[in-house]
Amino acid sequence: MTEDPELSIAALSNRDRQLLLLISSGSSALEAARELHVSLDEVALQLLRIRRLLGVSSTAAAVKILLGGSEP
Secondary structure, three states: OOOOHHHHHHHOOHHHHHHHHHHHOOOOHHHHHHHHOOOHHHHHHHHHHHHHHHOOOOHHHHHHHHOOOOOO
16 A cells, blocks of 8 residues: 555545445446446546555455545
8 A cells, every 4th residue: 555545535536536435335337337437438437546646455455445444
């Protein structure tokens, strides 16, 4: 994980946050893509970028950071 998760979280765009919240509520990547009116490939790339930004290896860890927890 990055040294200061709060700085990384602040760097997330509103769209990044929206995507992670959809995933955290149980939406699949395909469902999130439909909700956000983007392709499944775009969601996959956005999730990869988010994971890199937060310094984690899984989307679940990124969601946990966003929701105020620490990396599992």
